[in-house]
Amino acid sequence: MHTFRQVMLALAAATALAAPPAAASTAVAAGDVPARTLHAAPDGTGSACSEARPCSLTTARDTARETEGRDIRVELSGGTYALTEPLELGEADSGQDGHTVTWTAAPGAAPVLSGGRTVRGWRPGAGGTWTATVPDGVTPRQLFVNGVRATPARGDSCAASVCDATATGMTGAVSTGIAGWARPTDAEAVIKVRWRDYHCRIASVSGDLMTFAQPCWTNSSSGTGRTGPAWDTTTVDSSRYAKVAYFENAAELLDEPGEFVWDSDARTLTYLPRAGQDMRRARAVTPAVENLLVLDGAHDVRIEGVSLQYAAWQQPSTDEGYAGTQAGLTLTGTTGPVDHAGRYYTKPAAALTVRGGRRVVVDDVDFTRLGGAGAVLESGTQDSSVTRSTFTDLSSGALYVGDTDPQPAAALAGERNTVAHNTIRGTGVEFTDSVGIWAGYEAGLTVDHNTLDDLPYSGISVGWGWNQPEARESVLRDNKISNNRITDVMRVDAEQHDGGAIYTQGSQPGTVISGNYIDRSAYGNTERDGNGIYLDEQSSHITVTGNVITRVGYKWVSNWADYGIDNQATGNWTDTAAPALAGTGSTMTDNETGLDRLPAAALRTARQAGAEGHGEVEPLRPDLARTGTVTQSSTSGTAGAGRAVDGDTTTDSATLSEAGAWWQDDLGGSRHIGRIEVWNSAAMSTADFDVQLAGTADFTDAVTVHVTGKALRPTVLDVDTDARYVRIQRTGTGAVGLAQVLVHP
Incomplete structure (x- = not known):
């Protein structure tokens, strides 16, 4: 077991290691040979790469190869370098x-x-639309107008009762109107099942039946033996499938400003402009080149101060589609080994790829407007780093570090890599099952002082393989996830479930999760599966210490599996009560839980987390409910009324199913109430209810707020009134089941 002092010493060492590098210096120490500087420009034509006559990127690369015995600096002039193929750097x-x-x-x-x-030649059409022909060889999956991402035209959701998915196809073509579309085979079905996201193109329509491109549909369905653990029920034909989230890319769906449609036969884009956009003058750009910068076997290379934009990802637009597995990885190919540990899944294409790199530094790089991921460090990349960079408006995740083989050859093992002081916002725009930072089987990885905000699924994910035999022995060890600021992740609108702000898998001896500030993970969700720190599956030998975790939809720390071993949670601060940690030898000690105010030490930790190191901390609000006297109309089993004010969102109060069932809190005197949070129970039993606030016990003076539909986790009501009594009452027949009720002044 790690002592607290040992943990903090390890954290200090990791923080020092991950400190942002100083800007590159051109100073030369006595006796050193000065660096050779080459100059490149977007329109460079020079052969000598001089400042007076700069050269192209490829000429600069080839010229640098001729230089020996000194450092080399390739300085890029401002402007846009329009690539037709990746810039490749090797040994x-x-x-x-x-x-x-x-x-x-x-x-x-x-x-x-x-x-x-650039898409040019826009011409006006019906209904305020504009149409342009796309250059040959380009398949425009994304469109950006004046730098703002457009949305493929999409329709409403289609429930499983209409769009019934099987391993061979789906019904619903008639009811949805798809059977009458002019070009249904340009459209895709987008389906979200728990933590997975699927995008498959329609291949044919016959009557009410739709079939989909292969192998996308087969790889999204059960029965291949390649889609995850045998117990997994998250395929499109599983019991967990509830609906098609939407169909997209059909002219018949083009009805909202900012939407576009791609017609593959006519090779045209049709766009409905947003307010103020004049397509005669607008700059419309579609990503076309898949990788912008590829380092394959390169070492002792620095990439600094550039911006990578408009990289494409071709796979989702092919018959492979996007058969999501987890965290932005997909299942591809028509055949492959039967494997339940995800060893043969495919990472997204990225603007920057480093394969087998050694001492590669990526610093102060801007990744934006991308059709895939930002950066991938793979195939045994070691002693390399991504620091002080920004990632915004990406279709997939920001950073992918490592691979999915639990026991790689030594040359292919990811070791001692660093991801530090980066800012990641608004990623996973298109593929919502992707995460901010993903790491597979890594050893000695440092993920420190990053800011992650506004993400659809998990923030940081380290480890792989679930509990499968192929993954029970791996190279995972000694990873540090420290001092990160992670806010507004697992967004409710993305409909991705069963994740966390920080997520782990696998046995990871020596791994420490410390000093992180987490606020709003799955806050407002509909299910109890959005966590703060999620030690999933066989996560083992992990220390969780000194973290600040507030406003999570379920558990602040989750270690549900009995085959998780020796996980220790100590010295953390959270506004919910402590759930038990499962697993052999796992303990929780000295945690401050159920807080309605953060102590000074917690505030210092939260403020110092993230890339900026001085971020705002969303304050907790005092809770009046916990000191009141609670009652309910009846009790189901042992689920007494007090469980709704115990600070623990994992335990529930519950009444019997009856007409007008209610739960009530007497605050002991009239108090000003500014806000009420109603957290639903595990069974989601509280729906169509009134929140009544009264000064008298007979509720004759009650102020009533009605909530239609199921309560969320939480439903937040701003009430701004004085009351002594707070009652939650069904308006019909049913039970009232509550995980938590918070009453804030």
Whole structure:
């Protein structure tokens, strides 16, 4: 077991290791050979790469190969470098004999490496739309107008009772109107099942039956032996499937400003502009080049101060589609080994890919407007880092570090990599099962002082393999997830479930999760499956210490599996009560739980977390409910009224199912009430109810707020009134079941 002092010493060492690097210096120590500086520009044509006559990127790369015995700096002038293929760097482009090759922005410049193609020749059409022909060889999955992402035209959801999915196809073509669409085979079905996201193109329509592109549909269905653990029931034909979230990319669905449609036969884009957009003058760009910068076997290379924009990801637009598995990885191919541990899943394409890198530094790079992920470090990349960079408006996740083989050859093992002081916001725009930072089987990984905000699913995910035999022995160990600021993740609108702000899998001896500030993970969800720190499956030998965790939809720390071993949670602060940790030898000690105010030490920790290190902390609000006298109309089993004010959102109060069932709290005197939070129970039993606030016990003076439909976790009501009594009452027949009721002044 780690002592608290040992943990904090390890944290201090990790923080020092992950400190942002100093800006590159051109100073030369006595006796050193000055660095050679090469100059590149978007319109560079020079052969000598001089400042007076800069060269192209590829000429600069080839010229650098001729230099020996000194550092090399390739300085990029400002402007857009329109790539038609990736810029590739390998062994020949690496720093030799202790030297470094640096690709960097010239002083004061803002270079952009772009994989986009400008769409020109827009002409007006019916209903305020505009249409343009797309250049040959480009399949426009995304469209950005004046830098703002457009949305593929999409319709409403279709319930499983109408759109019934099986392993061979789906009904509902008639009821949805798809049978009458002009080009249904350009449209996709988007389906979300628990933590998975699926995007498969319609292949044919016959009567009411739709079939879908292969192998996308087969890989999204059960029976392949390749879609995850045998107990997994999250395929499109499983009992967990509830609906098609929406169909998209059909002209018949184009009805909202900011939407577009791709017609693959006519090779046209049709767009309905947002207010103020004049397509005669607008700049419309679609991503076309899949990878912008690829380092394959490179070492001692720095990438600094550039922006990577408009990279494409081709796979989802092919018959492979997007058969999501978890965290933005997909199942591809028509055949493959039967494997339940996810060893053969496919990572998304990324603007920047590092394969087998050694001492590669990516610093102060801007990743934005991408059709896939930001950066991938894989195939045994070691001693490399991504620091001080920003990731915004990405279709998939920001960073993928490592691979899915639990026992790789030594040369393919990911070790001692660092992800620090980065800002990640608004990723997973298209593929909502992706995460902010994903790491597979890594050892000695440091994820420190990053800011992650506004993400559809989990924030940071480290580890892989669930509880499967293939994954029970792995190289996972000694990872540090520290001082990160993670807010507004597992967003309710994304409809992805069973994740957390920080998520782990696998046995990871020596791994420490510390000093992180987590606020609003799955807050307002409909299910009890959005966690703060989620030690999932066989997560073992992990220490969770000194974290601040507030406003989570379920547990602040979750370790549900009995085969999780020796996990320790100590010295954390949270506004919910402590759930028990499952697993052999797991303990919870010295945690401050059920708080309605954060103590000074917790506030310091929260403020210092994240890339900026001085972020705002959302204050907790005092809770009047916990000191009141609670009663209910009846009791189901042992679920007494007090369970709704015990600070624990994992235990429930419950009445019998009856007409006008109610739960009530007498605050002991008239108090000003500004806000009430109603947290539903595990069974989601509280629906169509009144929240009544009264000064008298007979409720003749009650102020009533009606809530239609099921209560969330939580339903938040701003009431701004004085009352002594708070009652939650069904308006019909049924039970009142509550995990928590908070009454804030």
